[in-house]
Amino acid sequence: MNLSGIRTAGASGTFLPDLFLGPVMTDTDLLRTPLGDLMEALGGKMVPFAGYAMPVQFATGIMAEHNWTRENCGLFDVSHMGQAFVIGPDHETSARALEALMPGNFIDLERGQQRYSLLLNADGGIIDDLMVTRAASAAEDGRLMLVVNAGFKAKDFAYIEQNLPANVRLEQAPTRALIAVQGPKTAAVMAPLCADAGDMVFMQARTTQIGGIDCHISRSGYTGEDGWEISVAGDRAVELAELLLANDLVKPVGLGARDSLRLEAGLCLSGHDFDASRTPVEASLSWAVPKVRRARADFPGAQKILAQLAEGTAQKRVGIQPLGRAPAREGTHVHVDGEHVGVITSGGFGPTRGGPVAMGYVRTDLAVPGTALELIVRGKAHPAQVVKLPFVTQNYYRG
Amino acid sequence: MSTLYFTKEHEWLSVEGDAATVGISAYAAEQLGDVVFVELPEVGKTVAKGDDIAVVESVKSASEIYAPVAGEITAVNDALEDAPETVNDDAQGKGWFFKMTVKDRTELSDLMDEAAYGEFIKE
Numbered sequence: 121m122n123l124s125g126i127r128t129a130g131a132s133g134t135f136l137p138d139l140f141l142g143p144v145m146t147d148t149d150l151l152r153t154p155l156g157d158l159m160e161a162l163g164g165k166m167v168p169f170a171g172y173a174m175p176v177q178f179a180t181g182i183m184a185e186h187n188w189t190r191e192n193c194g195l196f197d198v199s200h201m202g203q204a205f206v207i208g209p210d211h212e213t214s215a216r217a218l219e220a221l222m223p224g225n226f227i228d229l230e231r232g233q234q235r236y237s238l239l240l241n242a243d244g245g246i247i248d249d250l251m252v253t254r255a256a257s258a259a260e261d262g263r264l265m266l267v268v269n270a271g272f273k274a275k276d277f278a279y280i281e282q283n284l285p286a287n288v289r290l291e292q293a294p295t296r297a298l299i300a301v302q303g304p305k306t307a308a309v310m311a312p313l314c315a316d317a318g319d320m321v322f323m324q325a326r327t328t329q330i331g332g333i334d335c336h337i338s339r340s341g342y343t344g345e346d347g348w349e350i351s352v353a354g355d356r357a358v359e360l361a362e363l364l365l366a367n368d369l370v371k372p373v374g375l376g377a378r379d380s381l382r383l384e385a386g387l388c389l390s391g392h393d394f395d396a397s398r399t400p401v402e403a404s405l406s407w408a409v410p411k412v413r414r415a416r417a418d419f420p421g422a423q424k425i426l427a428q429l430a431e432g433t434a435q436k437r438v439g440i441q442p443l444g445r446a447p448a449r450e451g452t453h454v455h456v457d458g459e460h461v462g463v464i465t466s467g468g469f470g471p472t473r474g475g476p477v478a479m480g481y482v483r484t485d486l487a488v489p490g491t492a493l494e495l496i497v498r499g500k501a502h503p504a505q506v507v508k509l510p511f512v513t514q515n516y517y518r519g
Numbered sequence: 520m521s522t523l524y525f526t527k528e529h530e531w532l533s534v535e536g537d538a539a540t541v542g543i544s545a546y547a548a549e550q551l552g553d554v555v556f557v558e559l560p561e562v563g564k565t566v567a568k569g570d571d572i573a574v575v576e577s578v579k580s581a582s583e584i585y586a587p588v589a590g591e592i593t594a595v596n597d598a599l600e601d602a603p604e605t606v607n608d609d610a611q612g613k614g615w616f617f618k619m620t621v622k623d624r625t626e627l628s629d630l631m632d633e634a635a636y637g638e639f640i641k642e
Contacts, residue, residue: 176579177552181552181553181578182577182578182579183552183553183578186578376579379579380578445555445600445603446556446558446576447555447556447581449581468579469553469555469556469576469578471578476555476556498558498574
């Protein structure tokens with residue numbers, strides 16, 4: 121066997137380029153997050169990811185970390201993601217500047233409210249997905265915080281910067297760290313450290329202190345579980361992580377489990393489950409294009425996207441449940457009666473489901489739960505069916 | 520009396536006469552992490568040394584298993600279908616993959632014994 125994991129995630133770009141190379145031997149070109157050394161000291165198996173040395177897993181392995189997060193509280197270093205602030209003279213000016221690039225309704229965003237949105241190109245293709253948060257205090261009106269994917273941050277920020285009006289600027293926050301704490305016990309972990317946290321509901325954000333350390337926290341994440349993402353100055357990140365990890369309910373979790381958790385939760389991985397060639401309608405993310413923006417039709421690619429909303433698209437993203445035990449990885453062809461009808465864009469083993477899970481694109485007439493599909497794995501057709509996403513119940517705290 | 524051999528591709532073979540039982544090494548199983556699926560060859564299949572004949576999948580990746588020597592597949596470990604985690608629990612015992620004939624015993628001379636393999640994985 122080849123321990124370098126030749127078929128990890130398919131040919132079109134690998135989420136985890138090389139699971140089995142062991143420790144990163146030559147890390148001269150790789151960046152380290154403020155938590156990199158701590159993660160490695162905790163037993164993290166460091167692998168190159170988006171230019172950073174990141175922990176793919178810890179000693180107990182992906183399956184145990186995944187299950188721990190579903191049952192307790194997993195701590196993830198996601199400091200490689202891109203954090204930035206859009207700063208303008210007032211909320212409406214900053215919100216409008218972003219609305220010129222994304223289909224979200226930011227003008228109506230309340231203070232301390234977070235939204236998931238999509239950075240679109242002129243053809244309505246999805247450059248990346250991101251979180252946009254309005255600052256919680258009135259004094260900070262005009263400030264919107266962005267969190268974008270690690271692999272696209274340079275491109276995203278350049279595109280945003282080029283397209284901002286003269287009175288709005290982008291301020292990147294490369295020295296800030298980002299820690300995600302996720303899982304049903306996270307509220308119990310946060311309660312003694314941060315009096316404010318418990319009042320928050322899903323997709324709310326505020327500036328606060330955790331154990332006396334200044335943080336910006338949002339009640340959100342990318343695992344399908346309740347939890348928070350904590351933005352903190354890089355030089356306080358280790359102290360904060362150690363404070364959280366001091367609770368026995370909290371264990372460090374690597375990128376491997378982060379991927380299986382988000383896949384079971386039906387959440388897209390940018391660059392895989394969509395890219396600039398797919399629109400929000402094809403990607404089944406039409407909910408990220410709210411009514412008020414459809415009515416104004418003033419986001420990039422609006423004409424095309426509105427036409428697709430009315431008339432449909434050739435393909436759509438769906439959940440795909442392999443019916444046997446063989447996982448179907450990214451790049452797997454999807455057939456119906458021997459005819460090529462689509463492709464898997466994320467696929468693997470779902471520990472909570474106890475079997476393989478996948479999502480991908482199929483011809484729109486087949487994008488109906490229950491439709492029988494064949495997945496071509498190593499030349500053989502394996503039965504599968506279209507299923508509703510997510511694969512597991514999302515346990516967000518909505519108050 | 521059986522003799523244990525290892526390949527550079529992390530398979531083990533327990534050879535007795537011209538029959539071999541084949542699996543992946545405990546080291547390989549540990550590196551892979553949680554095994555979630557094993558695809559086994561068909562009994563009766565004739566293979567050349569180096570052919571892809573089985574696949575082992577962990578949560579994140581799929582890896583090929585190559586035929587360590589030429590021969591014919593005589594049995595497969597069906598128990599792995601329902602309990603792939605056996606590969607992690609007992610890689611060099613109950614986690615065996617298949618049994619095969621050894622067509623040409625001279626091919627065994629290219630393989631490592633346990634001590635040499637132990638050195639090999641340290642490198």
